[in-house]
Every structure is written in structure tokens, then in C-alpha cells.
Amino acid sequence: xxxxxxKIDHYVLEYRRTNFEGPPRAKEDQPWMxxxxxxxxxxxxxxxxxxxxxxxxxVRACNKAVAGEFSEPVTLETRAFxxxxxxxxxxxxxxxxxxxxEWDATGGKVQDVKARxxxxxxxTASPANSPAR
Numbered sequence: 001x002x003x004x005x006x007k008i009d010h011y012v013l014e015y016r017r018t019n020f021e022g023p024p025r026a027k028e029d030q031p032w033m034x035x036x037x038x039x040x041x042x043x044x045x046x047x048x049x050x051x052x053x054x055x056x057x058x059v060r061a062c063n064k065a066v067a068g069e070f071s072e073p074v075t076l077e078t079r080a081f082x083x084x085x086x087x088x089x090x091x092x093x094x095x096x097x098x099x100x101x102e103w104d105a106t107g108g109k110v111q112d113v114k115a116r117x118x119x120x121x122x123x124t125a126s127p128a129n130s131p132a133r
Contacts, residue, residue, distance in 0.1 A: 007063045011038040015045065018054045018075065032058075048078055 014032040035043070048055075058073040087096035095102045 008061045009063050010036070011041070011043075011059055011061055012036050012067065013038055013043055013045075013057065013059050014070070015055055015057045018056050053077060053079075 013035045015035075016030040016032045018030065035045075055076050055078060056073045057076060058070045060070045061068045085094070085096045085101060090096055093104050093106075095104045
């Protein structure tokens with residue numbers, strides 16, 4: 001970090017997606033994306049997508065007249081947690097199909113269960129349907 005009385009006006013952050021771990025290679029497919037005018041020594045990069053596993057980052061300090069050299073690039077891994085919703089155990093008002101989820105205010109599952117019970121295919125072994133109740 002620079003000294004408090006330094007002449008640094010702002011920082012420039014550059015980043016790009018890469019498909020491998022480690023330092024940047026000579027020939028890269030992806031261009032550097034630029035974020036200018038960062039006033040502090042911390043910055044939160046938003047808008048990353050799950051398909052960006054590895055990212056290269058570099059930064060440089062600028063004063064009002066000239067920009068300094070870029071730092072050595074670093075590679076970070078942005079891990080994604082993949083999950084699926086289970087249609088059989090989700091809330092009764094959620095309709096889960098493959099990659100989509102839809103709210104069903106009428107509670108479609110309750111209607112499906114009642115229809116199965118009416119046809120004699122319901123949950124006959126549940127405590128709610130036991131003779132002791």
C-alpha cells in the first residue's frame with residue numbers, strides 16, 4: 001500500500017477470463033476488461049458468471065499525469081456450487097421442472113396428492129391415514 005502522502009490519484013484494474021490455472025500465457029484468447037478510477041485499495045468485482053472458472057487480474061496506480069506499470073498478474077479461481085432442486089421435496093407451491101422453477105399459487109402438489117388419494121393411489125401408509133387417527 002502506498003504511503004498516505006503519496007501522489008496516487010486512482011487505480012486501474014484489469015481482468016480477463018482464462019481456462020487454466022496459473023500465470024497468464026503469451027497468447028490469450030480473451031481481452032483484458034478495464035475498470036478505471038478506483039479510489040481505494042479494495043474493490044469488489046460484481047457480475048461474474050459461473051462459467052468463469054479462472055480469472056487473471058492485474059492492477060496499476062495512476063497519478064494525475066501518468067500511469068505506473070502493471071503489477072504481476074495473479075490468477076484466481078471462482079468456484080461455483082452447482083445444485084438441483086428436488087421436485088418431490090420442495091414447497092407444495094413450487095413447480096420444479098429440469099432447469100426451471102415456477103411458483104404455483106394454487107398449490108399444484110396438494111391437488112395432485114388429493115387426486116391420487118381419490119384414485120386409491122395415495123399415501124395409505126402415512127400416519128394421517130392410519131385407522132388409529
